[in-house]
Amino acid sequence: MDTIQSDGYQIFFEDSLTQLVNFIKEGKYSRSFVLTDENTAVHCLPLLQQYLAEADNFDIIEINAGEESKNLDFCIGVWKMLIDFGADRKALMINLGGGVVTDLGGFVASTYKRGIDFVQVPTTLLSQVDASVGGKTGVDLDSIKNIIGTFTQPKAVFMVADFFKTLPERQILSGLAEMLKHGLICDAAYWDKLKTSDLSLPAIELVHRSVEIKNEVVIEDPHEKGIRKALNFGHTVGHAVETYSMLNDSNPLTHGEAIAVGMVCEAWLSNKKVCLPDEQLAEIAEVFGKLYPKHSIADDCYPALFQLMQNDKKNQNGQINCTLLTSIGQYSIDNICTEQELCDSLRYYTTL
Amino acid sequence: MDTIQSDGYQIFFEDSLTQLVNFIKEGKYSRSFVLTDENTAVHCLPLLQQYLAEADNFDIIEINAGEESKNLDFCIGVWKMLIDFGADRKALMINLGGGVVTDLGGFVASTYKRGIDFVQVPTTLLSQVDASVGGKTGVDLDSIKNIIGTFTQPKAVFMVADFFKTLPERQILSGLAEMLKHGLICDAAYWDKLKTSDLSLPAIELVHRSVEIKNEVVIEDPHEKGIRKALNFGHTVGHAVETYSMLNDSNPLTHGEAIAVGMVCEAWLSNKKVCLPDEQLAEIAEVFGKLYPKHSIADDCYPALFQLMQNDKKNQNGQINCTLLTSIGQYSIDNICTEQELCDSLRYYTTL
Ligand SMILES: NC(=O)c1ccc[n+]([C@@H]2O[C@H](COP(=O)([O-])OP(=O)(O)OC[C@H]3O[C@@H](n4cnc5c(N)ncnc54)[C@H](O)[C@@H]3O)[C@@H](O)[C@H]2O)c1
Ligand SMILES: NC(=O)c1ccc[n+]([C@@H]2O[C@H](COP(=O)([O-])OP(=O)(O)OC[C@H]3O[C@@H](n4cnc5c(N)ncnc54)[C@H](O)[C@@H]3O)[C@@H](O)[C@H]2O)c1
Ligand SMILES: [Zn+2]
Ligand SMILES: [Zn+2]
Numbered sequence: 001m002d003t004i005q006s007d008g009y010q011i012f013f014e015d016s017l018t019q020l021v022n023f024i025k026e027g028k029y030s031r032s033f034v035l036t037d038e039n040t041a042v043h044c045l046p047l048l049q050q051y052l053a054e055a056d057n058f059d060i061i062e063i064n065a066g067e068e069s070k071n072l073d074f075c076i077g078v079w080k081m082l083i084d085f086g087a088d089r090k091a092l093m094i095n096l097g098g099g100v101v102t103d104l105g106g107f108v109a110s111t112y113k114r115g116i117d118f119v120q121v122p123t124t125l126l127s128q129v130d131a132s133v134g135g136k137t138g139v140d141l142d143s144i145k146n147i148i149g150t151f152t153q154p155k156a157v158f159m160v161a162d163f164f165k166t167l168p169e170r171q172i173l174s175g176l177a178e179m180l181k182h183g184l185i186c187d188a189a190y191w192d193k194l195k196t197s198d199l200s201l202p203a204i205e206l207v208h209r210s211v212e213i214k215n216e217v218v219i220e221d222p223h224e225k226g227i228r229k230a231l232n233f234g235h236t237v238g239h240a241v242e243t244y245s246m247l248n249d250s251n252p253l254t255h256g257e258a259i260a261v262g263m264v265c266e267a268w269l270s271n272k273k274v275c276l277p278d279e280q281l282a283e284i285a286e287v288f289g290k291l292y293p294k295h296s297i298a299d300d301c302y303p304a305l306f307q308l309m310q311n312d313k314k315n316q317n318g319q320i321n322c323t324l325l326t327s328i329g330q331y332s333i334d335n336i337c338t339e340q341e342l343c344d345s346l347r348y349y350t351t352l
Numbered sequence: 353m354d355t356i357q358s359d360g361y362q363i364f365f366e367d368s369l370t371q372l373v374n375f376i377k378e379g380k381y382s383r384s385f386v387l388t389d390e391n392t393a394v395h396c397l398p399l400l401q402q403y404l405a406e407a408d409n410f411d412i413i414e415i416n417a418g419e420e421s422k423n424l425d426f427c428i429g430v431w432k433m434l435i436d437f438g439a440d441r442k443a444l445m446i447n448l449g450g451g452v453v454t455d456l457g458g459f460v461a462s463t464y465k466r467g468i469d470f471v472q473v474p475t476t477l478l479s480q481v482d483a484s485v486g487g488k489t490g491v492d493l494d495s496i497k498n499i500i501g502t503f504t505q506p507k508a509v510f511m512v513a514d515f516f517k518t519l520p521e522r523q524i525l526s527g528l529a530e531m532l533k534h535g536l537i538c539d540a541a542y543w544d545k546l547k548t549s550d551l552s553l554p555a556i557e558l559v560h561r562s563v564e565i566k567n568e569v570v571i572e573d574p575h576e577k578g579i580r581k582a583l584n585f586g587h588t589v590g591h592a593v594e595t596y597s598m599l600n601d602s603n604p605l606t607h608g609e610a611i612a613v614g615m616v617c618e619a620w621l622s623n624k625k626v627c628l629p630d631e632q633l634a635e636i637a638e639v640f641g642k643l644y645p646k647h648s649i650a651d652d653c654y655p656a657l658f659q660l661m662q663n664d665k666k667n668q669n670g671q672i673n674c675t676l677l678t679s680i681g682q683y684s685i686d687n688i689c690t691e692q693e694l695c696d697s698l699r700y701y702t703t704l
Contacts, residue, residue, distance in 0.1 A: 072424065072428060076424060076493070079493055079499070079500060080493070080494065083493070083494065083496060083499065107463075110502070111459075111463070111500050111501060111502055112499070112500065113499060113501075114488065114489075114490060114498075114501045114502055114503050115502065115503065136466065137466075138466060141428070141431055141432070141435070142432065142435065144435060146466075147431070147435065147464070147465060148431060148463050148464065149463060149465075149466045150462070150463055150466055150467065150502065151466050151467065
């Protein structure tokens with residue numbers, strides 16, 4: 001499996017932790033700081049420590065697990081620890097965790113002393129196939145997601161499939177949704193392969209293909225001005241469903257579960273508006289139906305969901321822009337959808 | 353006077369506020385946000401508003417004046433106001449103030465939604481000749497200066513000499529120290545010109561020459577790896593004197609007053625170590641002696657001052673590196689100075 005070359009850095013898939021040790025040795029860093037959360041400290045840090053032991057001096061900084069920690073208070077805590085540890089400009093941050101750790105750690109590193117080097121060791125499927133590429137760092141403020149952040153590339157990314165072994169099934173499904181999306185927007189053969197694979201513990205080759213696809217898209221459009229919108233497939237409806245669930249459900253949907261709903265709805269819109277063939281719509285609905293639990297959406301939530309779509313930062317002038325599929329493996333950006341169409345797509349999902 | 357071309361943006365010196373209005377019109381921004389502090393809201397905003405009135409819709413965000421406001425709490429306040437005002441990615445921040453407003457506003461803008469455009473309208477002499485060029489943004493944390501920040505260039509800088517009229521004299525002297533430094537390190541003719549000019553209200557032509565010099569240096573070395581160290585002349589001793597004064601004096605030195613002391617000390621070191629001619633040392637001591645009040649430094653502060661120099665982020669392995677002058681207009685970087693030499697330089701200043 002090839003190392004993937006991204007925007008100025010490499011993404012490793014084989015012997016990744018050995019590669020990390022080499023990277024640290026070559027980098028002549030003054031010191032390394034490993035950022036973990038409560039769970040990765042237990043499930044992932046021991047393995048990393050075995051490798052780092054021979055490399056370098058390092059300190060460990062731990063934050064609480066979960067999206068609730070992805071805020072400026074925790075940034076301040078990490079910055080202060082860096083100060084206390086005497087981290088200088090030649091220090092290295094190693095972010096060991098899911099998207100919360102890699103996003104927050106990337107932001108903290110990109111702003112400490114106006115930027116120190118950082119590398120990502122993503123430990124969830126979602127963070128490997130999605131958060132690891134594209135250079136977005138950030139934290140939430142006032143429960144607005146990723147509102148504070150930078151575009152800063154890591155110095156390298158190290159993928160370790162072993163970390164999936166301790167991931168709860170819902171976390172696997174969450175990352176899987178993005179992988180299925182990659183197939184749907186760019187690569188029908190990859191979609192077919194995913195359909196027939198054992199996805200309870202995705203193989204590193206599948207992760208590799210997903211990263212390759214996301215990497216191609218973001219390299220062409222690093223600051224999200226055009227074709228990066230391809231990656232929004234399923235996210236217009238999906239984000240609204242995710243936020244609504246977060247605000248109303250006692251056990252809210254994961255990001256992947258929500259965009260799985262969104263992809264089915266937007267496949268229906270694709271069928272209506274840009275000629276996605278009927279049988280491909282049926283196939284998409286079937287694949288998601290098998291993998292993901294059915295989420296019930298009552299009719300009377302539609303206005304609230306539509307409101308959320310309108311507030312989405314990706315939309316301007318109140319118009320709602322969707323990325324749709326003209327066929328499996330082919331996307332089409334900037335399709336304006338009406339409230340009626342969007343509600344009908346939710347109705348379609350509900351009647352499946 | 354020519355517009356100066358910096359790293360991807362222009363610095364205007366003539367009809368600057370008209371240029372700002374044109375810039376805004378051409379930029380097709382969704383909305384503008386003017387960041388001020390208590391003082392610039394009174395002394396500078398009215399003039400700006402006269403121009404902006406014909407340009408665009410804009411909102412005003414005000415922070416408290418002074419270095420005490422240059423922290424993350426105020427950043428969070430500004431970010432929240434941007435959110436409340438509904439600022440999107442096409443919003444523009446106009447930072448109207450001294451170095452505190454331009455540094456903090458630059459940091460806030462460079463991290464809001466992963467970066468919105470900002471322009472600088474520096475209103476102090478120091479911020480015009482120094483903070484306006486080089487792309488450094490940042491805030492303090494736990495009283496460590498500029499520890500959190502980014503390297504982000506503004507989209508343009510607009511210089512207005514009229515703003516000097518309301519500046520307290522000490523603020524003029526603070527900026528003047530950096531201008532004298534520019535002459536000493538790079539341009540003997542400029543130094544001669546400054547010596548003979550009326551400096552109570554420096555002419556915009558002098559500001560222009562200072563910006564030109566700083567701009568040339570930072571463009572060659574944007575991330576402070578080499579020749580940018582030229583700008584550190586006077587700052588090794590000066591920063592220590594500044595911090596010590598901040599911690600101990602009821603009416604602490606300004607940055608410029610402190611580096612004026614530092615430049616005299618480092619001119620003495622230059623004479624001892626890199627052959628700055630005796631008569632040039634005498635000239636430097638005389639010029640600063642006339643412009644700046646004498647600062648008394650008791651012998652028993654030397655150990656504390658030396659400790660501060662050692663902690664300076666610019667020094668590594670406990671060795672203290674100074675930028676010195678081989679002659680007026682010629683610098684030499686990376687001169688290691690001993691504790692004895694540094695204390696002797698303070699003693700020289702004291703005996704003047
Ligand atoms: N930067 C980007 O481009 C990008 C892209 C997608 C998502 N994200 C962000 O990523 C976050 C979501 O990512 P996530 O789902 O990885 O969240 P997460 O980091 O919260 O991880 C999910 C949970 O799994 C735990 N965990 C992590 N690795 C584990 C392991 N190997 N074994 C057992 N438990 C483990 C975590 O502690 C956490 O409880 C969101 O904040 C989202 O905004 C960023
Ligand atoms: N980014 C850089 O490269 C850089 C370079 C040098 C200094 N700095 C930073 O700049 C700051 C110091 O700059 P400063 O001296 O401009 O500080 P400042 O912003 O605190 O301004 C000094 C005082 O003058 C007031 N003021 C500003 N304009 C005025 C006007 N036209 N009339 C009357 N009063 C006015 C301010 O309210 C403040 O009270 C420090 O925080 C320093 O770290 C940054
Ligand atoms: Zn997603
Ligand atoms: Zn200075």
